[in-house]
Amino acid sequence: MGVLVLNAGMEPLHTVSVPHAVRMLMRNVAEIHEAETGSKFGHFPLPKVVRLVRYVVMQWRYKHPPRWSRRGVLRRDDFKCAYCGKHADTVDHVVPLSRGGERTSWLNTVACCGGSSRSCNARKANRLPAEAGMHLRVKPRVPAWTEVYGPA
Ligand SMILES: [Zn+2]
Incomplete structure (x- = not known):
């Protein structure tokens, strides 16, 4: 299961693994936007969607196609x-x-x-x-x- 990463302006960027998302939370790079109720990953609510604290320029999108679904x-x-x-x-x-x-x-x-x-x-x-x-x-x-x- 992936965690959706939103840019600071709320645009979806890509998905990352739960541990990766939690590392982003610990480094204060991202905040929880939506969490799985009742589930925890360490001290954190299990994230479903995280939002970047600072806006990133979307070059990532130019280099990577959206993930297949x-x-x-x-x-x-x-x-x-x-x-x-x-x-x-x-x-x-x-x-x-x-x-x-x-x-x-x-x-x-x-x-x-x-x-x-x-x-x-x-x-x-x-x-x-x-x-x-x-x-x-x-x-x-x-x-x-x-x-x-x-x-x-
Ligand atoms: Zn048909």
């Missing part, structure tokens, strides 16, 4: 299925995991409709799009930070 893929693709354009509620691995596709790559994942046997997710199953006779309407790409987390 299912939610991020859905947001990048505007919750539209990459195959049929209907509402997407799941994520498809273009090259299936069973065929060596990467699990957490922005470039191997697209938003996809799921939930029924007629959904694109069920139709494609463990096949490549071409094998399933399906066509990608969008090319998977690494999203901008704002596409995943909203405007800064």
Whole structure:
């Protein structure tokens, strides 16, 4: 589980591990913005979100793509299925995991409709799009930070 780090101006920057977040608190680099109620890590409430005390220039964002997440893929693709354009509620691995596709790559994942046997997710199953006779309407790409987390 990661701890979300917010810039002093509240923009999400990245996630860090709990021990890393606690070290930031101990060094007074960051303050707790949101904590897990009832849980502690040493003397600190278990942080869920920490906020930097001083504003950092966001060069970090230019060097690092946002971390992959299912939610991020859905947001990048505007919750539209990459195959049929209907509402997407799941994520498809273009090259299936069973065929060596990467699990957490922005470039191997697209938003996809799921939930029924007629959904694109069920139709494609463990096949490549071409094998399933399906066509990608969008090319998977690494999203901008704002596409995943909203405007800064
Ligand atoms: Zn679909």
